[in-house]
Every structure is written in structure tokens, then in C-alpha cells.
Amino acid sequence: MHSAPARTHDPMCMGCGHANPGNLGVRVWFEGQRVHGEVLLDERHSGAPGYAHGGAIAAIMDDLLGQVLIPLDRPGVTATITVDFRGPALLGRTLSLESWCEKIDGRKLHMRGEIRDGDTLVAEARALFIHVDVSHWEASGQPLPESWQGWGGEAQNA
Numbered sequence: 001m002h003s004a005p006a007r008t009h010d011p012m013c014m015g016c017g018h019a020n021p022g023n024l025g026v027r028v029w030f031e032g033q034r035v036h037g038e039v040l041l042d043e044r045h046s047g048a049p050g051y052a053h054g055g056a057i058a059a060i061m062d063d064l065l066g067q068v069l070i071p072l073d074r075p076g077v078t079a080t081i082t083v084d085f086r087g088p089a090l091l092g093r094t095l096s097l098e099s100w101c102e103k104i105d106g107r108k109l110h111m112r113g114e115i116r117d118g119d120t121l122v123a124e125a126r127a128l129f130i131h132v133d134v135s136h137w138e139a140s141g142q143p144l145p146e147s148w149q150g151w152g153g154e155a156q157n158a
């Protein structure tokens, strides 16, 4: 069953932000602590005729693995991400997305994710996210999403 997230991400997110006209079109939904989603790339994301740019796939992965922070209920940032490109990422195909948290070690959140085109594995990724307090983002001076209020106040002790 799909559960509604308590938090939502930045509406201007380059990956999934509905208010960002240049977003990559990432759509996600949650099943327990797992993230599922889809994305449909087009010629704006081209790396070679008919094929997606690897950087677009890597950006989708960062967004996808970061989405796991929502069901984990821990704000965090990417410290490292490794993307293995396993198969062709064709433009004009609805690619399916899945991500999850493999291990939590204090503030270190080890995330995994996969992008598939039907049965074909297109890419897989591993990332280390670090749990931070929402005050991490205050330096920009921009207002934070309302739904982030009170999120992760216990970060430094987690």
C-alpha cells in the first residue's frame, strides 16, 4: 500500500520539484521505507542520439536515494555517491526507480538504488548520506519548506 509522506521535498528540486520547469520529471511514491518511482527522459537529456546523458542518470540517482530520507524521517545530505551504468538508458522510455536504506550507522545512512527499463538493469547506485539538522540549510537565507519544521532536531545525537 502507498503511504503518504509526512515531509515533502523542495518544490524547486532539479530532480522532482513540481514548481521547477527544468526538473528531470522524477516521480516517486513510498511503500513503507522503500521508495518507488518513474522517470521519462527526452531529447533535453541526450548524451548520444537516443541515449540519456550519464549525468542525468546520476542526478536522478541522487534524488532517488535522497528520497529515502523522507520515510526514514531523517534530514540528510549526500556525502558520496557511486553510480554503475549497467545497460542502455534510452530516451522516450518510462524507466522504473527503486531505492532503500541498506544500513544505518549513527549519522551515516547507506542507501542503495536501481533504475530499470522493464527487466533490464540500466543503473545501480550506492550512496552515503549524512544525517544533519535542518539548520544545515539556513546559511542560504532562503526559507525552508514548511513541512521541514521540527524535522531531525535530534540529528547530532542520532
Ligand SMILES: CCCCCCCC/C=C\CCCCCCCC(=O)SCCNC(=O)CCNC(=O)[C@H](O)C(C)(C)COP(=O)(O)OP(=O)(O)OC[C@H]1O[C@@H](n2cnc3c(N)ncnc32)[C@H](O)[C@@H]1OP(=O)(O)O
Pocket: 008, 009, 010, 062, 063, 064, 065, 066, 067, 068, 069, 070, 075, 076, 077, 078, 079, 080, 106, 107, 108, 128, 130, 132
Ligand atoms: C540539495 C540539498 C537537498 C537536501 C534535501 C534534504 C531533505 C530530503 C528530502 C527529500 C529528498 C530529496 C532528495 C535530495 C537529493 C539531493 C541530495 C543532495 O544532493 S545533498 C547536496 C550535496 N551534498 C552536500 O552538499 C554535502 C556537503 N557536505 C557537508 O555538508 C559535510 O561534509 C557533511 C554534512 C556531509 C559532513 O560534515 P559533518 O561535519 O556534519 O560530519 P563529519 O564529521 O565530517 O562526518 C560524519 C561522519 O561521516 C563520514 N563522512 C563524511 N563525509 C564522508 C565522505 N565523503 N566519505 C566517507 N565518509 C564520510 C565521516 O568520516 C564521519 O564518520 P565517523 O562518524 O567519524 O565514523
